[in-house]
Amino acid sequence: MSEEFQTKRLDYKIIYQIIEPGSRVLDLGCGDGELLNFLAKSKNAHVQGIEVDEQAIYKCVEKGLSVFHTDIDSGLRGYPDKSFDYVILNQSMQETKKADFVIQEALRVGNKAIIGFPNFANLRARFMLFFQGKAPITKSLPFYWYNTPNLHFLSITDFKNYCADKNIKILDAFYLGKTSTIRIWPNLLALDAVFVITRRH
């Protein structure tokens, strides 16, 4: 039943492949609902979203999706434990005020969390900072210092260390280059990373 997800976004393709048919999925920062809509239609997933942008909410409602118009920091309150198989925090975790709290909440309401974020230790970022003395601007970090929505800047190594410190098990990891996933030296070469994590029992 599942079909190829026609999207320009490599991260969406990866997340789409991770999620098993029929899963219960909550997307934190679901945008206009493109990923959720495809998961619902092609993988028969039971999907819900949380999104802070009003115009994006209209687009989600048009698609027939269940969406909650609020910020991610306060959005998970009220959801019972283990309501979802997957909680997606893709390109939104670094924009939350309390990233640690949000990740812990994601692992409370979901069995697994899928965390996608831009890699601040990417070669180009390092180059800009080291040789040019500038705050990095890359394909995955396309903002100036004065207009970036990102509140947290982290590398792949930082995230792995965080998981080890917080007793979080990494089930899978995907490292994204410009057009495809990469295997070698991800903390140096990857633009973005997608982790599948769960709580260690």
Next chain:
Amino acid sequence: MVTDKSIVQTKYFTFSQPPNELPLESGLKLGPITLAFETYGELNANKSNAILILHALSGDAHVAGMHQGDEKPGWWDSMVGPGKAFDTNKYFVICSNVIGGCRGSTGPSSINPKTNKPYALSFPMITISDMVNAQRFLIDHLGIDKLLCVAGGSMGGMQALQWVANFPQRVRSCIPISTGLKHSPQQIAFDEVGRQAIMADPDWKEGNYYETGQPEKGLSVARMLGHITYMSDQSMEDKFSRKLKDKNYSFKFETDFEVEGYLIYRGDIFVKRFDANSYLYITKAMDYFDLSADKLIPENKTLDSRFLVIAFKSDWLYPPYQSQEIVRLLKSRHVHSSYCEINSTYGHDAFLLEIKEETRLINHFLSNIFKG
């Protein structure tokens, strides 16, 4: 001027004849009951396209279209009609005046058949649940088993939620707008000030004013207070600022500012169409409203109905956090629900004014329910 507004007529349905009166939440009974109602569009063959619109405190059954000879259309005409949010080309829309009201349904100003006089304060206290239980007879009468949607703003939203609480199997979807799960102390406080204004008017006469004329001053003050709570700081600034009626201050206790003139005008037109005792009864019903905790959905139960909850950022009478409480309750019971907080400066009035945004949400929400 040529107008394409379709002419509609109010209809009446009478039921709960003694000895089969409607049992009320207070333990008392009410009957016979007449409900004034209007319908728009056509009920389809399998009766799956019926939508019940619920009105707010001062509303009535006349939600859309024109009455013969009227200059103004119904109170939500911009939302109900062919091609509109509640598209009457597709759906059969019903709206009825609540019990306790004064716009054709049985209320304190109706004649009590036992005494042949207006009920006045002998009318039993009613609740939002009683209003909904009475509407259920109308929906039965129309031959509709399951409503496609119940929808309304403010007290209309309370009735929509109460429909789900009382008859969960008969509602496919619910659109509560600018409302909450219960009346807060602030909302009760505003209602009480309104009631005190009415009851302090010597013309009120313990409610027995139907031969002498109603307490216009008190009712008008109640309405003026209401209107303040329906606007926002920003919308009042935009609408009136400190604009004067005349060029200079009068230096008398007269109407200097436009905002004063507006409130007095609103009070004056309200007393011509609304019964003071109805105002007392209906505000009390709102104050008693409480579907918090397990009262909307019983413990360990869930619902098949889908929800679209809408709030407005500048609404301080029914603030968005109260709508979010509805959504959180629904989420905790795994009920399909969407929530949108529309960025509006109109305050509580926004649900009557932010037509474009509401239309976009409701139109798509309904067609997805109708398809599915």
